[in-house]
Amino acid sequence: MTLLVTIIILALIFDYINGFHDAANSIATIVSTKVLTPFQAVLWAAFFNFVAFFIAKYLIGEFGIANTVSKTVYEDFITLPVIFAGIIAAIIWNLATWWFGIPSSSSHTLIGGFAGAAIMASGFKAVQSVVILKIAAFIFLAPIIGMTIAFLLTLLVLNICKKANPHKAESWFKKLQLVSSALFSIGHGLNDSQKVMGIIAAALIAAHPLGLGMGIESIEDLPNWVAFACFTMISLGTMSGGWKIVKTMGSRITKVTPLEGMVAETAGALTLYLTEYLKIPVSTTHTITGAIIGVGATKRLSAVRWGVTQNLLVAWILTIPVSGLLAAGVYLFVSLFI
Numbered sequence: 001m002t003l004l005v006t007i008i009i010l011a012l013i014f015d016y017i018n019g020f021h022d023a024a025n026s027i028a029t030i031v032s033t034k035v036l037t038p039f040q041a042v043l044w045a046a047f048f049n050f051v052a053f054f055i056a057k058y059l060i061g062e063f064g065i066a067n068t069v070s071k072t073v074y075e076d077f078i079t080l081p082v083i084f085a086g087i088i089a090a091i092i093w094n095l096a097t098w099w100f101g102i103p104s105s106s107s108h109t110l111i112g113g114f115a116g117a118a119i120m121a122s123g124f125k126a127v128q129s130v131v132i133l134k135i136a137a138f139i140f141l142a143p144i145i146g147m148t149i150a151f152l153l154t155l156l157v158l159n160i161c162k163k164a165n166p167h168k169a170e171s172w173f174k175k176l177q178l179v180s181s182a183l184f185s186i187g188h189g190l191n192d193s194q195k196v197m198g199i200i201a202a203a204l205i206a207a208h209p210l211g212l213g214m215g216i217e218s219i220e221d222l223p224n225w226v227a228f229a230c231f232t233m234i235s236l237g238t239m240s241g242g243w244k245i246v247k248t249m250g251s252r253i254t255k256v257t258p259l260e261g262m263v264a265e266t267a268g269a270l271t272l273y274l275t276e277y278l279k280i281p282v283s284t285t286h287t288i289t290g291a292i293i294g295v296g297a298t299k300r301l302s303a304v305r306w307g308v309t310q311n312l313l314v315a316w317i318l319t320i321p322v323s324g325l326l327a328a329g330v331y332l333f334v335s336l337f338i
Contacts, residue, residue, distance in 0.1 A: 003080045003338070004214060007203045010232045015196040015259050017094050019049070022192060022284055029261030029292070030181045035174045044178070046238040049076020052189025053231035063227060065191060068131065069198025070205070072111055072117040077126035078195035081338045082331065083199060085120075086113035089327035097315065105283030107195050108319045111135055114199065116324025117331040133280060139316055142271060142282040143290025151296030153246045157167030157263060158298070168198040173258035180265035180285040185238075187286045188270030193230040195281050200226050202278045260295040267291040287318060 027041035059323055073082070089142060090113040094106055111132070118126040161169050201219045204226075208215030216222060268288040275282045 001213070002082060002146040004203060004207050007080060007084050007087060008200055010084070011196050011200050011203070012229055014087055014094070014106075014110065015193065015230050015233040016237040016240075017091060018099070018192055018196070019046075019234040020098070020240035022106055022188060022238070025180065027172065028185065029264055030177050033177065033258045033261045035177045037057065041181070042239050044181060045188075046235040048182045048185035048190035049193070049238050050231055050235040052186045053227060055186060056190055056194070057227065060190075060276075061239065063197055063219075063222075064195050065194035065276065065281045066197035066201060066222075068135075068279050069111065069114075069195050069281055070201045070219050071128055072114050072131055072135075072198075073127055073202070074125075075205060076135060077118050077122045078202050079121065080203060080206050080210075081334050082117040082121050083134070083203045083206065083322050083333050084338075085117035085331035086110070086115075086327045087199065088330045088334075089113035089116065089323050091320070092326055093323050105139070105285050105316060105319050106192060106282050107281045108135070108139065108316070109323045110182045110195050110199060111281065112320035112323030114202070115320075118326035120328035121325065121335075135301060136320060138275065138280055138282045139286060139320075142286045143273065143293070146267050146287045146290030147294035147297070149270055150264055150273070150291040151298055153267055154260065154263045154295050154298040157259060161259075170258055173262050176262045177265065180269065183269035184265040184272070184284075184288065186286045187269045187276070188238075189231060189234060190276050191272050191284055192226075193234045196230045196233075197222070197226055198281075200230070260292075263281055264288065264291040264295045267294065282317070290296045 026165070027036070027038070027045050030036050030044075031038050031041050087110075090109045092104075093109045093113075115127045115132060198219075201222050204214055204216045204222070205218065206215075208217055214223075265288070268284070268291040271287045271291070272282070274286065
């Protein structure tokens with residue numbers, strides 16, 4: 001029982017870290033365009049992170065991404081030590097990338113850690129390779145989708161507004177950035193909170209055969225407090241901000257205007273809603289980065305700082321294997337005591 005409670009606490013801590021790690025995704029463009037101050041922006045994003053809970057529960061009526069994450073490892077091979085090792089590894093990688101200002105994926109960190117610990121415990125037969133390959137494919141697909149939508153949407157908006165008064169248009173786009181940022185924050189909450197829900201669900205399922213009080217038979221039996229706690233923690237984490245990554249996302253990739261910020265956030269939100277529909281956990285970091293690149297590419301390809309994006313891509317590709325290796329090492333250590 002102690003280990004189960006520890007896992008739930010650590011998962012919620014990871015959710016909090018995820019919030020401040022990924023706060024930059026929701027607020028980088030709105031801060032860099034000076035539509036809101038950093039403090040106002042994190043409050044705005046945190047509020048809509050929490051609104052996502054009510055949308056998932058009462059409008060969508062299910063937590064599909066949580067279900068996908070919980071099935072990364074076959075149920076027969078899910079144990080509490082495996083989940084514990086995966087979460088510890090995910091926390092280490094998330095804190096390291098936050099410290100160095102690298103906008104890596106919290107999603108892939110968590111999934112890589114979960115899978116890596118399971119592989120170390122039981123071999124490759126423990127993981128559902130189809131699920132992992134689908135998730136890994138969206139390391140590339142999510143930013144491409146975001147980039148394509150942003151590119152086309154920018155061209156459309158520029159064409160519609162080509163005769164508009166520049167000062168009046170900029171004023172309108174600053175107001176619209178509030179809407180687009182809210183839409184993206186809802187997508188962030190829907191996507192990222194459910195990943196932690198999936199891990200907690202896996203822990204409660206693993207606890208059921210052990211006869212522990214909180215154990216459940218399937219994710220359909222997941223108590224309401226789990227979802228509420230996960231959405232609350234990511235909102236609190238977002239309120240803590242992530243200023244190092246804000247700098248990377250908001251200015252180092254390409255210079256962003258209110259129009260471009262609005263388009264990037266809208267394109268990122270649409271991508272997240274699509275993947276929510278497909279029940280595929282994706283990286284909000286990858287999504288908004290792709291959208292920002294798409295916006296910058298409409299001016300000219302040289303407007304995008306491709307050296308920065310290359311470094312980001314390397315970090316993205318390394319996240320799952322590095323998290324997996326970290327988790328494998330943690331599992332070896334933990335297995336000596338549990």
